[in-house]
Amino acid sequence: MVFRISAILFFAVVLPVSVASAQDNMQAGPDEVTARSDSALVHSYLEEAGVSKGEGDIRRQRKLLGRAYEAADSLDVSLLLKAVEKDLGEYYLETSSYDSAETVLRRAAERSSDGIIQTRTLNLLATAYRYQSKYPEAMKTYNQGLALVDSLESPKVYAAIKTNKASIYENLGNLSKAVSLYQDGITFAEIVEDSSFLATALNNLGNLYFQKGDYEEAIPYLEESIAISEQQGFYNTLLRSKHNLASAHRDLGNYKKSREVYEEAWALQKKVRPDIPPIQLLHSMGVFYLKVSELKKAEEHFQESLEYARQAGVPAGLFHNLIGLGDVSVARSDYTEATDFYSNAFDVGQKVDVPPFRVTAADKLYKSYKKANNFDKALKYHELVKQVSDSLTEAQQDEQLALAETELGLRQQQKINQLLQERQDEQEARIQTQNWLIIAFTVVLIIVIISLYLLYRSNKERERINKELEELNEVKNKMMGIIAHDLRSPMSSMQGVFYLLKNEDLELEEIREIASELEISIRENINMMDNLLNWANSQMTGLKIDIEKVSAFEAVDEVIENLSFSASHKSITLVNEVDTTIEAEADINLLQLIIRNLVSNAIKFSNEGDSVTITAKEQNDEVIFKVEDTGIGIPEEEREGLFSLQGNSRSGTNNENGSGLGLKLCKEFVEKQNGTIELESTVGEGSTFYVSLPKAS
Template identity: 25%
Template sequence: MHRLTIYRYLLMLFLVEMLFWGVSNRLQAQNTHPVLDSLRELLHNSTDQRTRLQLFNALARAHNTHDPSSKAINYARKAVALAQELKDWEAEATAYTVWGDLHAKVSRPDWAGALAYYRKALKIRQKLVKDNPGNLQLQMDLAALMSDIAYNYWQWGKLPEALRYYENCMELGHQIYQADSAFPEAEVFIALRHHNMGAIYWAQTDYRKALHHYLKALEYFERIQNKGRISMAMVNIGLVYLDCQEDSLALHYCRQGLLKAKEAQHTRYMAYAQNCLGRALERKGQTDSALYYFDQSINTYGQLQDLGGLGMNYHSIGNVYQKQKAYTESLTAYQKALLFAEQIQSRYWIAMNHQQIALLHFETNDWFLANYNIQKALQIAQTEGYREIVRESYRLLADIYQAVGNTAEALAFYKRYVAVKDSIFSEEKYKQLNQLKLQYESERQEQENALLRSEKSLKITQLKQAKRSLWLLTAGVVGLLGVAVLLLYSRQFLQKTRRKLQLQNEEIAQQAEELQMQAQALAEVNEVKDRLFSIIAHDLRSPLAQLEGVLGLVQNQRLSAEELQFLLPRINQNVRYTTDLTNNLLHWAKSQLQGIVTDPEVFDLHEIVQANIRLFEQVAQQKGLRLEAHITAPSLAYADRDMIALVLRNLISNALKFSRQGGVVSLQATPLVEAWQITIQDSGVGISLEQQTHLFSLKVGSTLGTAQEKGTGLGLHLCQTFVKQNGGYIGCKSTPGEGSEFYFTVPRANLTAPQNGQSQHHPTTNPSAEIHPLG
C-alpha cells in the first residue's frame, strides 16, 4: 500500500514538472506574464462573487509586482467595493493594503497619500484580531501591515514614527513565534524587522542599537541559510564599524558580504556591497581601488535603474575627489548625487549632499555658499534626527564663523559640536559594542559546534535510509519516464487547441477591458464639460449681468456720484474675475482642441515677476496686503514665456485672494542644479489636507476668497499642465490657518549657448516630470 502511494506521488510530481516546464517555456518565448494572463482568464470565466473578489485582490498584488499602474489601482478599488458588498473584512483590508503599496509607486513620492489607505486597512485588521484572539494568521497579517506602515514612514524620512511601528510589529511577531515557533514566515519576518530597525538606528547614529539589531538579523539569516540576506546584514555591520572607526572590521565584513552576494547571484546585493567595500577601501587610503568598486556599483545599479543607488555612489565618488583636492570633479559628483536624492525625495541624502557641498565651498574659501548649504543640511538633520549630520554641521559653522572673524558665534557652534559629539561617541558605547561583538562570536561558535554534531548523526541515519530506498527509486523513475513520454505525446494536440482558445479568450477580455476604460474616460470628460458649462452659465454670466445693470442705472442717471464711487471697486473686482476666468477658459479650450505647443525662449524671470507685481499692486493695496519679490536680475530661464507668465498670474492671484488684511505675499527664486524653483508664499487661510489632494485636478468648484472673491480651480489645473509641459514640477505646502506655499520649477538657461539667431540649448529636462501635490 505504501509503495503504491509513493509511485503515484512520484508520478504526479514528474508530470507536473514536465507540463510546467513545457508551458512556461512557451509562455516565455511569447514574452507574456503567465501570472497576470492566468488570473485575467480566471476572472473572465468566473461568475461567483467571492471568487471574483479573491481574483481582484490577486490581480492587484500581481500588478504591484510586475506592472504598478492605474490599471492595478482599479483592481484594488473593485476589490474594496465588492468586499464591502459581501462584508468580507479580511479581503477589504488586503485590498486597502495593496492599494497603499500601489499608490506609493504610481504617485510617488506621495507617502502621505499611501498612508491613508494603510490606516483604513489597519483599522480593519485590529478589529479582526480583537474578535479572533487565537488566530495566529490574522495576527501575522496585522504585524505585516504594521511593517508596511513603518517602511512607508521610513521612506518618507519620518524615522521616529517608523521605529514606533517596527517595535509594535516586532512585539507581535515574537508573540506569534513563542506561540508556534514553526509558524510560516515568523522567523523570516522577525529577522527582516531587526535588519530594518538597525538601518534606522544607524541613520540616527545610535550605533549600539544599530549593531545589536544587525547582529540579531544576521543570526536569523544564518540559521535559515539565506545567502542574499546574510550578505546584506554583513555589509551593514561593516558600515557600522566603519562609522565607529573600526576600519579593519569594516573591511572584513564588507568583503565577506560581497562574496555572499556573488554566491547568491543577487544583483542588488552585489551593487550595495560594491559601494560599501569602496567606502571601506577609501577609509584605508586605497583610493584607486575605491573608485573601481564605485564604478562597478554604478554599472550594476544602472542596470537596475535604481536612482537611490546611483546617487549614493556619486556621493562616494565626490568624497574621494574632495580628499584629492580635485574640487571641480568633486562638485560635479555631489551635484549629481543631490539631483538623484531630490528625485527620490530622500531627505537623508539631500542633507548629506548639502553638507559635503558646503564643506567643498569652505575649502575653496567661498564662505557664503558654504554657509547657505550647511544651513540647508542642518535644518533637515534637526527635523529628522540625523545626529551625525547635526554634529558635522555645527563643526563646519564654527569654522566658517572663525574664518570670517566672528569668534563669538564660532565658539557657540563649537560648544554645540562638542556636546553632540560626546553624546554619540562615548567610552561606554565602545565597551558595549565590543561586548556585543564578543558575545555574538561566542554564541555563533557554540551554534556551529552543535550543528556539526547534529549533522553527523543525521548523515548516518540518512545513509542507511538511502541504501534501502535506492533500488525502489530507480525502478520508479524508469516507469515514470515511460508513462510521462506516452502522456506528453498523446496530449500534444489537445494542448495546441486549448492554447488557441485561451488566446482568443484573452483577446476578447482585453477588448472588453479597453472598452470599459474608454467608457470611464468618456464619463469623466462629460463631467468636466458639464462643470465648465455651469461655470460659463453662472460665474461668467453673473458679473456681466451686474455690470449691465449698473451701466443702465448710470445711463438713466439713477445713480449719484457717491453711489457710483461705492460700486466701482466691486465692479472692478467682477471685471477682473471675469477677465481671469475668460483667459483660463480660452487657454484650457485651446489645449483641448489643438494640443499644447510650447515655444521656449530665453527670458528673465525678474522681468515677468516685476510685471505681475505691477499688475496686482492695486489689488494688494485694496486688501491691505504687502506684495514682495526677492528675485535678482538677471535670472535667466528657458521655457515658454507666456505659459510661465500665466502660471505666475494665477498663483499670485490665488495668494492675494486667500490672504487676510495685513498679510504678506512674497515671491522668491531659488537656483537648483538645472532649474529655478519659484516660490509664492502667503500668510492666508491655508488649505486643508483633503483639499490639497485635489488642488491640481479638474474637479472644478467655486471657492470664495477672504473678501468673497470667486474662484473655479481651473487656473491651478492650467498651471500644472503648463509647468509640466515646460519640463518642471509644481507642488504645494500648506497648514490650515497659517498660510500656503506654492512652488514650481522652470529650466535654467544655458549661458554658454548662442542667442543671436542660433539654436538655444538648455539643460535636459524630463517632460513627464512628476507632480508633488503635497510637497
C-alpha cells in the first residue's frame, strides 16, 4: 500500500480592499479612520501571503498570515477575522497539520454568515475531516457548503467542492463515482479556461488511476498536469504531479525514468516547500529504492520520513514508514527485526482505529512469522487478517450507506450541473452520430471488400476450370492419337497376316514367327485397352473401390503369370519374392492393375537377360511393394510429369510403344486406396518403384 495525501483544490480568497476617499476620511472620526486603515493592512497581508504561496515561499506566507491574524484579532471584526482564519486553516492543511486546520476552520465557519467565505471555509474544513478519514463528517460539511453556494454565481467554488467529494468516494472504493466527479471537474475547467483548476483536476484523476494500479492510464493525466503547471508556474501542483508521475513509473518498472522524476520532485520540494516536512515524498522514494534493491538508501529514506511523521504527529506517516522498514528487513532476511517493525505498525493501526492499517500489518506479520517458521504466531495473524477484513467490509458498507443518506439530504437543484450535463449530452450526441457514420462506412467497406473477394475467387475458379478443360482437351487429343496409331498398328498387322494366310503365301515356320510377334503386340494393346477403359470409367462414372484383405503374394503371382510370355520373349526373368504371409487392405483388381503396369514398364525398359524382382515387406501399419528392374533407368529430365499425362511417353528397348497412361493410373489408384507411390532410378542401372498400402489388421 502506498502512503499518499490526496490533492485538495485550494482557492485563495481575495477580498476587495476598501480604499476610502479623501472626503470619507475627512468626515470620519479618528477611531473609524484607524479601523479602516488597519482593515486595509489585514487585506494587504492576506494578498502578500497569497503571492508568497504562489511563489512557494511557505515561510513568508506563514509570517504574513500571523501578522494578518494579529491585526484582525485586534480589530475584532468577525468577517475579517473569518477570512484570515480561512487562509490560516488552508496553510495548516498544506503543512499537514490537520488537527490545527480543523480547529481554526471550525471556528471560522461559525463566525459569519457571508456566503462565499462561509462556503470556502466549509470546503476546507471538510477537507481537514477527509484527511483524518472522518468521511461522514467530511461529506456532510461538503454538502453544507454546496447548499450555500449558487452554482452559476460561484461556479468555481461549486465545482471545487464537487471535485473534493470525489476523494471521499475514491478512499471508500467507489471509484466509478470518483472518476465521474473528477471528469466533471476537468470538463468545467476546460469550459471556463481555468488553468489552475485544470492542472489540479488532472493531477487528481491521474492519482486516482495510480491508486487503482492503472499506471499507464494515470501517466497521460499527470504529464498534462505537469505541462500546465510548468507553463503557468503552479509550483505546488507541479510538485504533487511530479511525485505521482515518479511513483507511477516506479510501479510500472520504469526505474530510470522514475529516478529522474523523483530527483526533479525532490529539488522542487526544497525550493517550494523548504519548511514543510516531505513525509510522503521521502516514503515514496524509499519504496523506489526498495524496489531497485538499494536497501541502505531505502532504509535512510523511511527513517527520515518516520522522524518527520513523529514530529508532525501524522499517524499515516508513522504506519507506512514502519511497514517500509519492515519490508527492508524482509529483503535482508532479518525476520526478527521485520516483525518488530510490523508489530509497531500494527499498534499504530489499532491506536488510530484504521482497519486497513491493521489488515496490512497483520498480513505482513503473518508472512514474516511464516518465513521465520513461527507457525503459531503466523496462524494467529492469518486469522486476524480475515477477522479485520470482514469487519472492514462491513464498516465500508456502513460508511457508504451513511454517505448515501447524507447525499439524499441535498435537494438543491444545481444549474452548473445542468449546464455540464447538457454539454455532455451534446457531445455524446455528436459522438453517437459520428459512430453511426463510422459504422455505416465500415459496413459499406466490408461489402465492397467481400464483393471484390468473391469476384477474385470467381475469376480464379474460372481460370482453374478453363485450365482443366484445356488439359482434358489435350488428354482427349492424346487418347485419340493413341487409339489412331497404337491400336491401329496391330489390327493392320493382323489384316496383313490374314491376307497372306488366305493366299497361302506363308510357310508354317513364318506363320509361327509372325503369330508370336502378333501375340505380344496384341497383349500390349489389350493391356493398353484395359488402362484406357479403367481411366475412362474413373473419369466418367467415378471409381468403385472394394477394399478387402488381399494376399500380397497371390496378387503378384497372378500378374507374373500373365506377363511371363512377354518377359520370356525378351529373355527377362520375373521374380516373386513376396512373403506368403503378408496381407494388405486393398482392392484386388486395382492392386493387380498397379503391379501389372509397373512390371510391364520394367519389361519394356529392360534389355535381354535382365531381371524384374517384386518384393513386399511390412513396416509399421503399411505394406510396401517394391518393383525393381535392372534395365536402362529413367533420365532426370523425364521424371517430371512421369505420373501424369503431361509427360511424353518413350519407346522401350525393343521399340515398344506406350500411351503414358499406365503410371498415371498407378498413382491415381494407389492414392484412392490411401497409399503412396515413389520412384528411384539410376540411368544404366535400373529403376525401382515403391507402392505403400495399408496393412491388413
